[in-house]
Amino acid sequence: MKFHWFHLMPYPYLPDDFRQRYRSVWVDPPPHLYDPVKGHAVYNDYLDELEHADQLGFDGICVNEHHQNAYGLMPSPNLMAAALARRTSKAKIVVMGNSVALYNPPIRVAEEFAMLDVLSGGRLVAGFPVGTPMDTCFGYGETPATLREKYREGVDLIMRSWQADEPFVFNGKYTQLRYVNVWPRPIQTPHPPVWIPGGGSVETWEWCVEHDYLYAYLSYFGYQNGLKVMDGYWETVERLGAEPNPYRAGFLQFVGVADNDAHAEELYAEHAIYFYNRCLHVFRGFASPPGYTSVETVKRGIESQIAAAAAMGAADLTWKDIVDRGYVVAGSPATVADRLNDMADRMRVGHLMLLLQFGDMPKEKVLDNSARFAADVMPRLRDRFSDWEDRWWPVDTLDSSAMAEPAALPS
Amino acid sequence: MGVTGDALRTDVVQGPWGFPTVVHRGGNPSASGGPLVFLHAAAAVNPHDPLLLALAERFEVIAPVHPGFADLAELDEIRDVHDMALYYDDLFAALGLDGAPVVGHSLGGMFAAELAAHVPHRVSRLVLAAPVGLWNDEYPVADLFITFPGGINDLVWADPSGDAAQRFMAAAAKPTGVGDDAPVHDNPMIATLIGLLQGLTAAGKFLWPIPDKGLSRRLRRITAQTLIVWGAADKLAPARYAEDFARGIPSSKVEVLDNAGHMVPYERQDAFVDLVTTFLRG
Numbered sequence: 001m002k003f004h005w006f007h008l009m010p011y012p013y014l015p016d017d018f019r020q021r022y023r024s025v026w027v028d029p030p031p032h033l034y035d036p037v038k039g040h041a042v043y044n045d046y047l048d049e050l051e052h053a054d055q056l057g058f059d060g061i062c063v064n065e066h067h068q069n070a071y072g073l074m075p076s077p078n079l080m081a082a083a084l085a086r087r088t089s090k091a092k093i094v095v096m097g098n099s100v101a102l103y104n105p106p107i108r109v110a111e112e113f114a115m116l117d118v119l120s121g122g123r124l125v126a127g128f129p130v131g132t133p134m135d136t137c138f139g140y141g142e143t144p145a146t147l148r149e150k151y152r153e154g155v156d157l158i159m160r161s162w163q164a165d166e167p168f169v170f171n172g173k174y175t176q177l178r179y180v181n182v183w184p185r186p187i188q189t190p191h192p193p194v195w196i197p198g199g200g201s202v203e204t205w206e207w208c209v210e211h212d213y214l215y216a217y218l219s220y221f222g223y224q225n226g227l228k229v230m231d232g233y234w235e236t237v238e239r240l241g242a243e244p245n246p247y248r249a250g251f252l253q254f255v256g257v258a259d260n261d262a263h264a265e266e267l268y269a270e271h272a273i274y275f276y277n278r279c280l281h282v283f284r285g286f287a288s289p290p291g292y293t294s295v296e297t298v299k300r301g302i303e304s305q306i307a308a309a310a311a312m313g314a315a316d317l318t319w320k321d322i323v324d325r326g327y328v329v330a331g332s333p334a335t336v337a338d339r340l341n342d343m344a345d346r347m348r349v350g351h352l353m354l355l356l357q358f359g360d361m362p363k364e365k366v367l368d369n370s371a372r373f374a375a376d377v378m379p380r381l382r383d384r385f386s387d388w389e390d391r392w393w394p395v396d397t398l399d400s401s402a403m404a405e406p407a408a409l410p411s
Numbered sequence: 412m413g414v415t416g417d418a419l420r421t422d423v424v425q426g427p428w429g430f431p432t433v434v435h436r437g438g439n440p441s442a443s444g445g446p447l448v449f450l451h452a453a454a455a456v457n458p459h460d461p462l463l464l465a466l467a468e469r470f471e472v473i474a475p476v477h478p479g480f481a482d483l484a485e486l487d488e489i490r491d492v493h494d495m496a497l498y499y500d501d502l503f504a505a506l507g508l509d510g511a512p513v514v515g516h517s518l519g520g521m522f523a524a525e526l527a528a529h530v531p532h533r534v535s536r537l538v539l540a541a542p543v544g545l546w547n548d549e550y551p552v553a554d555l556f557i558t559f560p561g562g563i564n565d566l567v568w569a570d571p572s573g574d575a576a577q578r579f580m581a582a583a584a585k586p587t588g589v590g591d592d593a594p595v596h597d598n599p600m601i602a603t604l605i606g607l608l609q610g611l612t613a614a615g616k617f618l619w620p621i622p623d624k625g626l627s628r629r630l631r632r633i634t635a636q637t638l639i640v641w642g643a644a645d646k647l648a649p650a651r652y653a654e655d656f657a658r659g660i661p662s663s664k665v666e667v668l669d670n671a672g673h674m675v676p677y678e679r680q681d682a683f684v685d686l687v688t689t690f691l692r693g
Contacts, residue, residue, distance in 0.1 A: 290556060290609075290611035
């Protein structure tokens with residue numbers, strides 16, 4: 001099993017009455033709530049936390065893309081990945097990822113990812129999300145009905161551009177280019193591993209399996225709630241006759257490691273409550289514009305969606321709600337390892353993305369949570385799935401003799 | 412009469428555009444001036460639509476369902492408003508209509524105006540009921556798409572609990588006349604929502620993120636005499652847009668009706684049908 005340290009980069013200074021005063025954390029939170037001087041310290045703390053994860057032996061460090069979002073301060077994850085490439089040397093850099101339809105032309109993604117792969121010595125994992133409706137349809141004005149088709153055409157163009165031996169012409173529906181020719185080329189051949197973060201649609205599962213891309217389900221609601229989606233994915237893998245290799249799947253889980261349950265509440269409750277009650281305060285009108293999800297998918301899930309929408313308006317969550325529902329796995333190292341072993345048994349995901357910073361958790365606690373996880377939990381899970389080959393992982397990373405020294409401050 | 416009971420009849424029209432087009436039609440074939448074409452709004456339209464039935468008492472009415480409303484794949488090769496205008500040019504040809512009066516509501520008003528601007532001879536007279544397609548920063552068109560599903564009625568009706576709204580929704584929950592006519596869902600509320608979802612998905616292709624797709628540059632090409640009708644209490648597209656359309660269309664006049672929102676042809680159905688009758692027969 002592999003462990004990836006994932007940062008959302010939330011803004012930790014949303015006011016206590018945010019939920020009451022404003023309609024959404026995403027798309028239209030008032031700009032005056034962001035203080036860029038505080039933001040300077042926040043960004044630097046967050047990069048420290050990711051660099052620390054490299055030193056602790058996490059396999060990957062993950063960044064992702066959101067727009068106009070107070071809990072995701074990375075409109076450009078590639079900028080953060082570039083900063084990390086210069087200050088780390090072991091962990092793979094998992095950009096989770098670039099929302100392809102938002103780049104015009106999408107060849108920009110092929111270029112920047114190639115830059116990151118070369119800069120990092122072949123450590124890039126290339127993530128291609130469609131992007132949420134908040135990011136794509138509202139923030140960037142993409143038409144819901146054509147978003148997915150435009151996205152897939154863009155991914156196809158990027159993949160071709162990384163593997164072409166000479167410049168080629170691309171006459172697409174959404175992009176037309178006379179001369180496609182990506183410089184620099186990525187170190188990894190034929191291309192960096194491709195990971196697709198997605199929701200639970202049959203169309204996405206089939207597309208991932210057919211193209212041999214890793215499918216990752218990035219839910220904020222814990223593995224018990226994610227089982228149904230991953231079951232659907234594994235059924236698709238089986239139906240299409242693909243190998244049921246756990247490494248073709250990823251999942252995201254919030255974790256808080258402490259001495260015991262009471263200590264976990266003391267350490268982490270306020271930060272989880274900040275995340276679930278302020279950071280997930282998204283205006284419903286932005287969450288499902290007509291056309292973002294296919295009518296067929298909506299028809300299949302309409303009753304559960306109506307129920308979920310009703311639940312979203314419910315009262316504030318407590319720490320007990322958050323833990324009982326499995327959103328955050330928290331407790332002693334043995335408790336956390338038991339739960340994650342149960343997840344591995346039932347969900348069969350080889351790639352576990354961990355949110356060890358959440359909400360307004362300060363740096364000292366984050367470093368401590370990360371160190372506890374690396375020392376006391378990771379070893380208990382490390383051997384899971386060791387009899388499977390991970391074909392969704394960088395293999396062309398330069399060896400230490402060829403790898404440049406990590407950047408250091410001048411003495 | 413083509414009206415059986417409380418519904419128009421439903422035909423399928425084939426043409427070079429490559430998919431079957433559903434057309435609701437009926438009414439008084441002896442009415443002077445030939446058939447009237449009605450182009451519907453972003454809600455799905457069906458043969459029980461109260462406005463269509465009212466118009467059919469005075470005119471022969473042809474009400475095609477827009478591409479994408481039955482099957483989104485119909486829009487694969489109709490990528491923008493230009494393609495849509497030419498699609499309607501093809502459909503009018505297939506229906507044997509050279510210069511027909513056209514009544515368009517909201518999204519249908521936008522398509523009607525685009526057809527009249529692209530192919531002026533297809534439209535003999537034009538009625539635009541709260542059309543979309545223009546933009547003014549001082550009085551923006553509301554974001555219809557963030558109101559789905561819970562807030563849409565409050566946005567489009569002046570009185571969301573009034574009789575007109577109730578009649579409209581009762582009709583909208585009836586079979587669409589499309590396909591095997593099986594209800595899309597056994598819960599009428601969900602069935603209505605799914606119809607609206609499909610319609611808004613298709614409409615979004617022409618209205619997202621704001622509905623200004625260049626119509627303001629083309630309105631000058633419209634040769635048909637045009638009647639512009641607006642509800643004074645339109646919360647979706649404020650009534651001030653009536654003057655913007657009137658300024659752009661060379662031969663046009665404006666009627667603003669009180670006690671009506673964006674659904675003005677339904678909320679003031681009798682007054683609207685009278686205005687259309689006077690305008691088309693005058």
